[in-house]
Amino acid sequence: MKSNQTSLRIMPALVIVLTIGVFATVPAYAYVDPGSGQLLLQALGVVFFGAAFYVRQIVAFFRRMLRRN
Amino acid sequence: MEAEKMLDVARLSLRDPAGQLFDLKGRLIRYVNGYGVPHLHAALNSQSIRRLTDNKQFISSEVVRTSDIPSLGRYAHAAADVSQGLYLEHPRIPFVSYPYEWAPEMLYAAGMLTLDLAEGLLEEGLGIKDATPYNILFQGSNPVFIDVLSVEKREALDPTWLAYAQFVRTFLNPLLVNKCFGMPLDMVFLTHRDGLEPEEVYRLSSGLQRFSRPFLGMVSIPTWLGSRHKYSPADYQKKLVDSEAKARFILQLFFKQLRKTLLWLKPGVERRSTWSAYMGASLPYSDQEFVDKDKLVDGMLERCEPKSLLDVGCNTGHFSAKAARLGAKVVAVDYDPVVVGKTWERAQKEKLEILPLRVDLTRPSPGIGWNNREAKGFLERAEGKFDTVMMLAVVHHMLVTEGIPLDEIVDMVSKLTTANLIIEYVHPTDPTFKGIARGRDHLYTGLTARAFEEAFGTKFELVESRPLTRPTRCLYHFKKKSSRS
Numbered sequence: 001m002k003s004n005q006t007s008l009r010i011m012p013a014l015v016i017v018l019t020i021g022v023f024a025t026v027p028a029y030a031y032v033d034p035g036s037g038q039l040l041l042q043a044l045g046v047v048f049f050g051a052a053f054y055v056r057q058i059v060a061f062f063r064r065m066l067r068r069n
Numbered sequence: 070m071e072a073e074k075m076l077d078v079a080r081l082s083l084r085d086p087a088g089q090l091f092d093l094k095g096r097l098i099r100y101v102n103g104y105g106v107p108h109l110h111a112a113l114n115s116q117s118i119r120r121l122t123d124n125k126q127f128i129s130s131e132v133v134r135t136s137d138i139p140s141l142g143r144y145a146h147a148a149a150d151v152s153q154g155l156y157l158e159h160p161r162i163p164f165v166s167y168p169y170e171w172a173p174e175m176l177y178a179a180g181m182l183t184l185d186l187a188e189g190l191l192e193e194g195l196g197i198k199d200a201t202p203y204n205i206l207f208q209g210s211n212p213v214f215i216d217v218l219s220v221e222k223r224e225a226l227d228p229t230w231l232a233y234a235q236f237v238r239t240f241l242n243p244l245l246v247n248k249c250f251g252m253p254l255d256m257v258f259l260t261h262r263d264g265l266e267p268e269e270v271y272r273l274s275s276g277l278q279r280f281s282r283p284f285l286g287m288v289s290i291p292t293w294l295g296s297r298h299k300y301s302p303a304d305y306q307k308k309l310v311d312s313e314a315k316a317r318f319i320l321q322l323f324f325k326q327l328r329k330t331l332l333w334l335k336p337g338v339e340r341r342s343t344w345s346a347y348m349g350a351s352l353p354y355s356d357q358e359f360v361d362k363d364k365l366v367d368g369m370l371e372r373c374e375p376k377s378l379l380d381v382g383c384n385t386g387h388f389s390a391k392a393a394r395l396g397a398k399v400v401a402v403d404y405d406p407v408v409v410g411k412t413w414e415r416a417q418k419e420k421l422e423i424l425p426l427r428v429d430l431t432r433p434s435p436g437i438g439w440n441n442r443e444a445k446g447f448l449e450r451a452e453g454k455f456d457t458v459m460m461l462a463v464v465h466h467m468l469v470t471e472g473i474p475l476d477e478i479v480d481m482v483s484k485l486t487t488a489n490l491i492i493e494y495v496h497p498t499d500p501t502f503k504g505i506a507r508g509r510d511h512l513y514t515g516l517t518a519r520a521f522e523e524a525f526g527t528k529f530e531l532v533e534s535r536p537l538t539r540p541t542r543c544l545y546h547f548k549k550k551s552s553r554s
Contacts, residue, residue, distance in 0.1 A: 036294075036295045036298050036300065037292055037296075037298070038234035038237055038267065038295075039234060039304060039305075040291070040294040040295070041294060042234075043308065045322075045323060045326075046228045046310070049322045049323070050319060053315045053319065056318070
């Protein structure tokens with residue numbers, strides 16, 4: 001009984017995950033540029049880490065201010 | 070190939086646009102062309118490379134005068150711009166091995182060295198242009214970065230690492246499929262020289278795995294992005310940022326992420342296989358029988374005084390370690406990657422000169438790559454390289470499980486050793502023999518000790534035979550006939 005309830009609770013999450021998994025990928029039938037996915041991921045990383053760079057500078061600036069005060 | 074032999078020159082690397090490596094009458098000579106020279110100078114002056122070279126983690130290089138270089142023969146055109154280029158000489162690594170022969174622990178160590186190098190160079194305005202395990206060889210159990218021309222001056226404002234995808238393909242993805250799906254490295258690298266694309270790993274993974282760590286970042290997102298993306302030359306134009314500090318900071322975070330993923334993929338110490346418990350609970354000897362065998366092997370090894378030894382069927386390296394402690398450079402092979410990994414860990418821990426490789430002598434690694442010559446087959450690399458070959462409790466597996474005739478085994482071993490052979494004979498009535506024969510014992514009734522001696526007697530002279538305490542086994546020391554005169 002208890003395991004049935006658990007299965008019912010998990011089921012919607014499982015359906016969502018599987019649906020995304022199945023439909024998120026578009027099969028490529030023609031020329032695929034190898035490594036392009038990683039390159040795009042790296043480009044996203046540059047944006048994200050670049051923002052982190054400024055956050056770090058801002059944090060460092062306030063730390064210096066606090067120390068002076 | 071004949072022409073190469075006549076000139077005593079062989080081209081060992083051909084893919085790098087900055088230069089090529091040649092075996093010139095036994096010397097390892099690298100020609101660096103005009104394009105590669107400025108990058109090479111930067112590399113040779115780098116502090117982090119000097120430090121790694123001192124630690125024997127980076128191959129040493131010596132600039133050689135052009136006048137000291139004999140003709141490159143049929144490859145002379147490769148060094149046509151000699152006025153702008155230069156020659157380097159490198160020391161030889163005793164035994165060349167390839168990623169498909171490594172245990173996962175070794176690929177992990179090679180990956181760490183690649184990241185150490187890339188991170189170390191970052192502060193000096195340098196980088197590495199490729200990140201493949203083929204840039205690394207093992208000296209004993211220690212990885213050594215051998216491709217000097219991988220190092221290049223970095224565009225200071227560029228926050229991307231072009232070799233990022235290659236690092237994922239050739240280090241992370243093979244370790245991932247090994248850890249999560251049990252796929253051995255030889256299955257990956259023998260057919261996929263440049264590793265596994267995220268799309269290939271994505272197809273292997275389950276729906277839930279695709280959303281879990283490290284699949285999501287390493288496999289799924291790149292697959293989704295790549296499949297929806299239409300190629301454009303603009304993708305490969307450098308995307309520069311506004312300050313050097315920012316570019317360096319971003320790259321440091323990339324390396325940190327890669328290191329974290331690599332750490333996650335570190336092969337576990339608890340890995341098990343059919344053979345990993347052989348030296349423990351599954352040992353087919355009683356304690357006393359094994360102690361006696363140990364003493365006999367010790368004695369034979371001491372009398373052989375091996376300088377270079379091939380241990381076939383090394384298991385976890387118990388006897389390889391004995392040979393290494395006597396000063397031999399040991400190459401230890403076994404077909405089970407788990408025990409090869411354990412031998413590597415032992416060699417690292419005890420600082421022993423052992424190179425463990427996943428090689429099945431009944432199906433040795435073939436020559437692969439361009440013309441099947443880019444990476445030579447195991448036998449071609451091993452023939453005549455060892456003054457001693459040791460085969461303990463392994464021949465019956467080759468005979469019975471693999472069906473290799475005894476005379477073929479004799480012939481192969483005689484090519485591998487230049488002098489000694491230490492080999493264990495197992496009689497067909499031995500319980501282990503009977504176990505692997507699976508009721509086909511009648512096929513091997515002729516395999517008596519006498520027949521064994523006669524078969525090896527065609528190529529070897531018997532030095533000594535010592536029956537083991539276990540009555541169905543005997544230890545032999547043979548000497549190759551041609552080596553005695």
